[in-house]
Amino acid sequence: MTDLRLRPRDLPRPRDLPIVRPAGTMSDPGPRGKFGDHGGRYVPESLVAACQEVEDAFRDAWSDPGFRGSLATLLAVHAGRPTALTPAWRLSAELGITLLLKREDLAHTGSHKINNVLGQALLATRMGRTRLLAETGAGQHGVATATAAALLGLSATVFMGERDVERQALNVFRMRVLGAEVVPVGTGSRTLKDATSEAMRHWVTCVDDAYYCMGSVVGPHPYPWMVREFQRVIGEEARGQCATELRTGVPDYVVACVGGGSNAAGTFAGFADTAAQFVGVEAAGGAGATEGRTGVLHGFRSRFLQDDDGQITEAESIAAGLDYPGVGPEHAYLRDLGRARYVTVTDAEVVDAALRLARTEGILPALESAHAVAWVIRAAESGELPPGATVLLTLSGRGDKDTATLMELV
Known part of the structure; x- marks a missing residue:
């Protein structure tokens, strides 16, 4: 009788992550976690x-x-890794770039x-x-x-x-x-x-x-460090897929939405030692990296939305997952270094981007992920992205959960 029991050595495995990395960007922050x-x-x-x-x-x-x-x-x-790296052919043609989607929306439960x-x-x-x-x-x-x-x-x-x-x-x-x-x-x-x-x-x-x-x-x-390491699989997989499956090489830009910022941190980590430009896209009403000031909340020091008295102010976003008044500390550090830049998009741009991706590629993204799509569309159409640029975008989740919100707006 055939043995159908699953053994780790029989299974496809994500790329093993190095246990020890040299000191530098997106490495071990040490015992103080700084x-x-x-x-x-x-x-x-x-x-x-x-x-x-x-x-x-x-x-x-x-x-x-x-x-x-x-x-x-x-x-x-269980989770269905590795997730696909999907070329967005029609939207790429409209924008004059090569847009690659890292499909975390295809992971079990619908997100990263x-x-x-x-x-x-x-x-x-x-x-x-x-x-x-x-x-x-x-x-x-x-x-x-x-x-x-x-x-x-x-x-x-x-x-x-x-x-x-x-x-x-x-x-x-x-x-x-x-x-x-x-x-x-x-x-x-x-x-x-x-x-x-x-x-x-x-x-x-x-x-x-x-x-x-x-x-x-x-x-x-x-x-912050531990979650980034568990999410590093996104960037490690995407880098390997760019090299071996699509043969695009290292992308010019790596883009992801940012609330606390785990999908972005995991994606950026896979390309930390490359020349790829990192772009984190925040909600205009909840932009800790872009508009925050240094403070402490929930046990860590980072950039948070605050009033003149230093009190935390509320974030507002059409995407519930980005409704957070701060950003992870490593993102604040990447911003300080200039290794990553952080931008914002409006709710209206997000809705338009979600619909455009759905109608060009047959993919309805989560509203969180649509923030990244919205920036890529705006940057390509304004000329901020050079023609022919290769852009890797992490599609962090699928849009099923947001259909009620979209039904009220479309």
């Missing part, structure tokens, strides 16, 4: 030991071939979030934790967390702002079907910032049995 003047660990005393335990566990796991092999197997057989969550869920089980805590805005991280919890036999509690619960009802339903508890947060703006605050407050009460599964490259050290 990216230049940004990052660090600014948490209550009750969470200092918990964060250190996560860091120690991650360093141990990331140097263990067995852990990395287990993650690679899950990414292949599953890459990070599978890694952190495996780490949680390695640490002996039985429960995952998470925050979510657009709901994609919440769905991914609920999915990983169900897969690995963990319980999951997801905090979500009441406003986002209303506009992302489909994802709330998906989380609950998967067995997660969804906790609506009614304080402040009732969006991602407040959901994150509430999740971290809850973590203080249950650090012994719960693992906090951060959804982006934000939060206290080691989360």
